[in-house]
């Protein structure tokens with residue numbers, strides 16, 4: 001994707017000097033990050049480098065030792081439980097573990113988060129139009145009454161994405177969105193992420209090890225190494241770097 005060099009774009013997430021240790025394990029040592037409105041930002045880091053810890057700090061699931069985190073203008077550390085819940089309803093998660101409930105139909109899987117956030121969706125009597133719209137966004141309108149066991153791995157991932165979209169999130173956090181998928185299905189998921197980003201102007205933070213995914217989707221990338229934002233730039237800038245720690249990410 002072409003980089004957008006527009007510093008005037010609204011900032012939706014700002015992380016400054018984030019630090020978190022577990023005993024003597026210093027995971028984050030001053031991590032900085034900015035996500036702009038409508039941007040696709042990829043964060044890459046080796047296994048155990050602290051990507052999940054960073055995301056958990058971001059949504060208030062882990063309290064950092066120090067640092068500043070602001071999401072859509074709100075400082076996370078100052079929010080009470082209710083404010084945090086409200087803020088989280090504007091954030092969509094597509095995590096590796098965001099599996100579908102096998103005992104429910106596709107429709108029921110999508111209705112599940114809707115019930116919790118009924119107010120946000122303006123109240124509703126019939127869920128069908130919203131469920132159908134979300135499924136059509138991922139090209140799976142015809143699967144509404146199927147059980148997940150009838151779907152392929154890629155289709156399940158798309159339904160999970162539809163379930164995220166149904167709450168009309170302003171920011172989507174993707175954790176390894178293409179892991180476990182074959183290259184063709186992975187490409188389809190990436191295309192879908194791009195079209196959703198365009199259609200809804202969502203801001204996306206994508207955590208991935210998949211260099212092909214990063215190449216296609218990222219406008220900008222951050223490499224998380226030694227607990228800091230070690231390198232920051234476009235895919236082409238970073239992939240042509242001669243810094244051994246940066247090069248290591250792009251070796252096949």
Ligand SMILES: Nc1ncnc2c1ncn2[C@@H]1O[C@H](COP(=O)(O)OP(=O)(O)OP(=O)(O)O)[C@@H](O)[C@H]1O
Nearest residue numbers: 022023025027045046047048049050051052053054
């Ligand atoms: N609740 C916790 N208590 C103690 N240590 C933790 C806790 N959560 C994470 N860690 C440690 O923090 C480090 C970073 O973990 P994290 O899960 O963020 O890595 P990651 O970059 O997401 O890895 P992966 O790509 O494998 O998912 C690891 O050493 C892990 O053991």
